[in-house]
Amino acid sequence: MSIAKALTNAVSGLTATARGTETVAANLANVMTPGYGRREVALSAQTLGGHGGGVRIDGINRIVNASVIAETRSAMSAGRNAATRLDFLQRMGDIVGLPGESGSLGGALADFRNSLQSAATRPDDELRLTAVVDAAQRLTSRLNAASAAVQNARGAADRAIGSDVDRLNADLDQVADLNRRIAIIDSDGGDATSLLDQRQAAIDRIAAIVPVQEIVRDHGRVALFTAEGAVLLDGSRPARLEFTPVGQLTPDMVVETPPVMRLVQNGTELGESQMRLFAGGSLAASFQIRDELGVQLQRELDVLAFDLHERVADPAVDPSIAATGPGLFTDGADRAVSASLIGLAARIGVNELVRPDRGGDLWRLRTGLGAAAAGPVAESRLLSAFSDAIADSRPPVGGSDFQGRGTLTTRFAEIEARVATRRVAAESDSAMRNSRAEALSARLMEDGVDSDAEMQRLLQYEQAYAANARVIQAIQDMLDQIMRL
Structure with a gap:
């Protein structure tokens, strides 16, 4: 893999984790908001020239249980x-x-x-x-x-x-x-x-x-x-x-x-x-x-x-x-x-x-x-x-x-x-x-934003962000060494 592709992959990862962190923050902020549907980032592997090219953000999915609503x-x-x-x-x-x-x-x-x-x-x-x-x-x-x-x-x-x-x-x-x-x-x-x-x-x-x-x-x-x-x-x-x-x-x-x-x-x-x-x-x-x-x-x-x-x-x-x-x-x-x-x-x-x-x-x-x-x-x-x-x-x-x-x-x-x-x-x-009505409202809240699950997801995004940042740092070190040759 070339340095350029590695950098592209890492940047796409940073972008995805940033968007994911944004959705988690929105979910936690609206945990008690009536009518709010929990958000999740839809991701898929990105392919460039037949090879892996990082991650692609397909959109933001709104997660609701239509039958319970x-x-x-x-x-x-x-x-x-x-x-x-x-x-x-x-x-x-x-x-x-x-x-x-x-x-x-x-x-x-x-x-x-x-x-x-x-x-x-x-x-x-x-x-x-x-x-x-x-x-x-x-x-x-x-x-x-x-x-x-x-x-x-x-x-x-x-x-x-x-x-x-x-x-x-x-x-x-x-x-x-x-x-x-x-x-x-x-x-x-x-x-x-x-x-x-x-x-x-x-x-x-x-x-x-x-x-x-x-x-x-x-x-x-x-x-x-x-x-x-x-x-x-x-x-x-x-x-x-x-x-x-x-x-x-x-x-x-x-x-x-x-x-x-x-x-x-x-x-x-x-x-x-x-x-x-x-x-x-x-x-x-x-x-x-x-x-x-x-x-x-x-x-x-x-x-x-x-x-x-x-x-x-x-x-x-x-x-x-x-x-x-x-x-x-x-x-x-x-x-x-x-x-x-x-x-x-x-x-x-x-x-x-x-x-x-x-x-x-x-x-x-x-x-x-x-x-x-x-x-x-x-x-x-x-x-x-x-x-x-x-x-x-x-x-x-x-x-x-x-x-x-x-x-x-x-x-x-x-x-x-x-x-x-x-x-x-x-x-x-x-x-x-x-x-x-109260029982169904409680069930609807359970299907909504789970603050514990959101915090766990936030930790995962934090780890992914740190990993991608380390990749970029490694690429930076490699480029510095090349420039000193």
């Missing part, structure tokens, strides 16, 4: 979906309360009935009559607050959908742009690994909003589809998603009733069946809260309010009430009717006829809401009748999903139990999905 994204989507629903159900559980718990809806009903029983023993005591009115107002206020909490949560979900759609569009635009840049660099034989990291991070963000499948195309590009097959990006331009949040929702505002809308894809609003293409992730969970979970709970609260209203407005309980006249509880200022059931929990109140602060008279609790004049102060029949109506076992209100006969206390407890059961189920589901 796909599983992690799927788990991330499911975890975000479960966490979003759980947050809603926890808040609803707090406002509705648990059966028998102080401060729950059932507790407010129990306080109202206790006040009725107490007043029935001393109907002449205005303090006890005042306590009945106060307890009735607390009960209606709790129903009003629960309804408001449901609608606030639906409105928050509606706004969250808008935010998710904006982020989804921005990340899809970024992936499309990175596709173009990666393809150009790939065609030129350059190193696009940093752009691949950026693209992986952007797709990870998309996966939190909607489950995504990544399909590799030519020249380093990728296509994106939802897990159910909707096209997000396949080509140079991504799908355009649109959504206009309503803001504050009311109980009567439901999907397919303008301005409440579903997702719009490429200018077309999706139907109910098409929305399944975007199932999973935070986007679908927000739609479920707005259009299903919130609507369901609102209806259950409305049924409770209507049952409460009907029991004390029954002419058999208070004969002084006209057939269409309001009873102790009202819908605004009127009698509630089943045709206007939606949103009743938000509107129900105490009849002003028994509220002294509104010019009403407490004696009507003894004599009757529609009585023309006060009766005997010792009359307790009506107070007892109100209490008995609450405890009376009756068939379910028309249009409700209750089964069999039950007291009003039983109905309140059943709704509280339903909300608690949904929350417990959501907690279990969220814990399971988060556990899977």
Whole structure:
């Protein structure tokens, strides 16, 4: 081997070890960076004139486990979906309360009935009559607050959908742009690994909003589809998603009733069946809260309010009430009717006829809401009748999903139990999905940068660098001797 070839081989070795050291440093610096793919230098023997000519750097390989990344994204989507629903159900559980718990809806009903029983023993005591009115107002206020909490949560979900759609569009635009840049660099034989990291991070963000499948195309590009097959990006331009949040929702505002809308894809609003293409992730969970979970709970609260209203407005309980006249509880200022059931929990109140602060008279609790004049102060029949109506076992209100006969206390407890059961189920589901996501994230980290392995590789590069440097030093000594001849 000539001195020139030896020098060429040693210089190529120094270049390769320098590039390898650079990749090790980058790996160690990004050991905790999300979306970072470990780098390795691709080397091959270089041949010149049929003889060994040192080492050639073929490029920088980005080492990732595509199957683990796909599983992690799927788990991330499911975890975000479960966490979003759980947050809603926890808040609803707090406002509705648990059966028998102080401060729950059932507790407010129990306080109202206790006040009725107490007043029935001393109907002449205005303090006890005042306590009945106060307890009735607390009960209606709790129903009003629960309804408001449901609608606030639906409105928050509606706004969250808008935010998710904006982020989804921005990340899809970024992936499309990175596709173009990666393809150009790939065609030129350059190193696009940093752009691949950026693209992986952007797709990870998309996966939190909607489950995504990544399909590799030519020249380093990728296509994106939802897990159910909707096209997000396949080509140079991504799908355009649109959504206009309503803001504050009311109980009567439901999907397919303008301005409440579903997702719009490429200018077309999706139907109910098409929305399944975007199932999973935070986007679908927000739609479920707005259009299903919130609507369901609102209806259950409305049924409770209507049952409460009907029991004390029954002419058999208070004969002084006209057939269409309001009873102790009202819908605004009127009698509630089943045709206007939606949103009743938000509107129900105490009849002003028994509220002294509104010019009403407490004696009507003894004599009757529609009585023309006060009766005997010792009359307790009506107070007892109100209490008995609450405890009376009756068939379910028309249009409700209750089964069999039950007291009003039983109905309140059943709704509280339903909300608690949904929350417990959501907690279990969220814990399971988060556990899977954490396990996959840990596995993804294990497949990523191993600092011990990188340090071992760095020592190997150091040894190779020193060996090549000694070769060059030997060549230098030989040339010095030749020059002295």
